[in-house]
Amino acid sequence: MIADEATMAQMMAASQKGDRAIYRALLSEVQLWLERYFRKRVAPAQLDDLVQEVMMAVHTKRATWDPTRAFYPWLAAIARYRWIDHLRKVYRSAEDELGDHDAPEDSEEEAVMARMSLERLFVHLPDKQAEVIELVKIEGLTISEASAKTGQSESLVKVNIHRGLKKLSALVEKAE
Amino acid sequence: MNRVPNSLIDDLAGDLAPVKPIRLTHGIALVALSAVATVVLVELLDGLWHGIVSGQASGVFFIANGMLGMVGAAAALAVLRMASPRVGNTHDGARWSSAMLALLPLTALLMLGAGGLVSALSHDAYGLDCFLAGAAFGLVTATTLVLWLRRGAPVSLNAAGTYTGIAAGAIGSFAYGLACPIDTIDHLGMWHIAPVGLMALVGRFAIPPLVRW
Numbered sequence A: 001m002i003a004d005e006a007t008m009a010q011m012m013a014a015s016q017k018g019d020r021a022i023y024r025a026l027l028s029e030v031q032l033w034l035e036r037y038f039r040k041r042v043a044p045a046q047l048d049d050l051v052q053e054v055m056m057a058v059h060t061k062r063a064t065w066d067p068t069r070a071f072y073p074w075l076a077a078i079a080r081y082r083w084i085d086h087l088r089k090v091y092r093s094a095e096d097e098l099g100d101h102d103a104p105e106d107s108e109e110e111a112v113m114a115r116m117s118l119e120r121l122f123v124h125l126p127d128k129q130a131e132v133i134e135l136v137k138i139e140g141l142t143i144s145e146a147s148a149k150t151g152q153s154e155s156l157v158k159v160n161i162h163r164g165l166k167k168l169s170a171l172v173e174k175a176e
Numbered sequence B: 001m002n003r004v005p006n007s008l009i010d011d012l013a014g015d016l017a018p019v020k021p022i023r024l025t026h027g028i029a030l031v032a033l034s035a036v037a038t039v040v041l042v043e044l045l046d047g048l049w050h051g052i053v054s055g056q057a058s059g060v061f062f063i064a065n066g067m068l069g070m071v072g073a074a075a076a077l078a079v080l081r082m083a084s085p086r087v088g089n090t091h092d093g094a095r096w097s098s099a100m101l102a103l104l105p106l107t108a109l110l111m112l113g114a115g116g117l118v119s120a121l122s123h124d125a126y127g128l129d130c131f132l133a134g135a136a137f138g139l140v141t142a143t144t145l146v147l148w149l150r151r152g153a154p155v156s157l158n159a160a161g162t163y164t165g166i167a168a169g170a171i172g173s174f175a176y177g178l179a180c181p182i183d184t185i186d187h188l189g190m191w192h193i194a195p196v197g198l199m200a201l202v203g204r205f206a207i208p209p210l211v212r213w
Helices: A005-016 A022-036 A044-058 A072-089 A110-116 A118-122 A127-139 A145-149 A156-168 B004-014 B023-046 B058-083 B093-101 B101-121 B127-151 B157-177 B185-191 B192-212
Strands: none
Touching: A005 A022, A005 B093, A022 A044, A022 A072, A022 A118, A022 B004, A044 A072, A044 B004, A072 A118, A072 A156, A072 B185, A110 B185, A118 A127, A127 A145, A127 A156, A145 A156, A156 B157, B023 B127, B023 B157, B058 B093, B058 B127, B058 B157, B058 B185, B093 B101, B093 B127, B093 B157, B093 B192, B101 B185, B127 B157, B157 B192
16 A cells, blocks of 8 residues: 555655655655556566666655645656656666566555556557557567567667657656 | 665665755746846846837837747746646646747738748848847846756756747847837847747757756
8 A cells, every 4th residue: 555645745745854764654655656657667677776766866856846736746757757768778688578567556546646657658659659669668679579570660660669759758747 | 576675765764864845936036036137137238228118119019028028937937847847747828828929920921921021121230139139138047947957857858948948038038129129010020039939949959958867
């Protein structure tokens, strides 16, 4: 069970004032939330690195959360930003097979979570771009394997990845 | 599922120091101060046009400069909000007001026709000066907004760069417009709007590397 919005906002406000015990609790919740958030959109072997990166970004940029605004949309924006950066950087890793790590969504935050989810970003991409980004950047196929699997030429795969990532970058703060 | 080592949480918690959260109102105050400083700079370097208060300025003078000021404010507000990111942030106000600014060159074109407009522009001895001065005075606002973005955590870098350019160009041109006594639609609609386009373009490409984090 991940803490609700009001609790997280209170904890973040206390953290901005320097309360280390609360900050530790906040980071534990953030870690759980991020693991769930990235679960289906990052190869399992890269999940920890990405979660770690986002947690460090949260730490560095903690002053940019405005206490008068909600916490989770702020966290989601940072998570999306780092995730797109991550997609740009990932290389193929043979063991990176996406398993089924789905777990039942377990709180009233589900609707908020769904609205901010990474899947929402993919909805805005043409199918051909979303497909090759998933195959190459998330599942770890090579360009030629993705080309064979999708029927797109290799150069088209590259172009679609490039255009798709560019479009994702422009959509980071867009909810739906 | 593997978990991030708790040592990271311990390290980050150990490193925790109190921070002052970014406040939108502080950003608004800074941009307002920058705009005032720009107007003061224009007064010192060129001198404001006294015809504004003595009733010599035409209606289009107030409309054009008013629109520039409003676009500058809307775009600057969008940039200030971008420093504190959130899913669900939209920048429709800045987008629509920027589009609205296109009404001025469009009006000039419709009133004078393409040939008349080209002729008016080519005979406008002060047009290029206004264009360059508007863009140059925009650098004050641009600097403020870039510093604000660097302090923040912008996640839409291209949009942040473009809107920073629009805000800077609009506020710079607004400020310089207060010193320019030429209040015809062709002059204002073209030479005073062009800095916004130029600065938007420069901002789109020059600012993202400066505010990336």
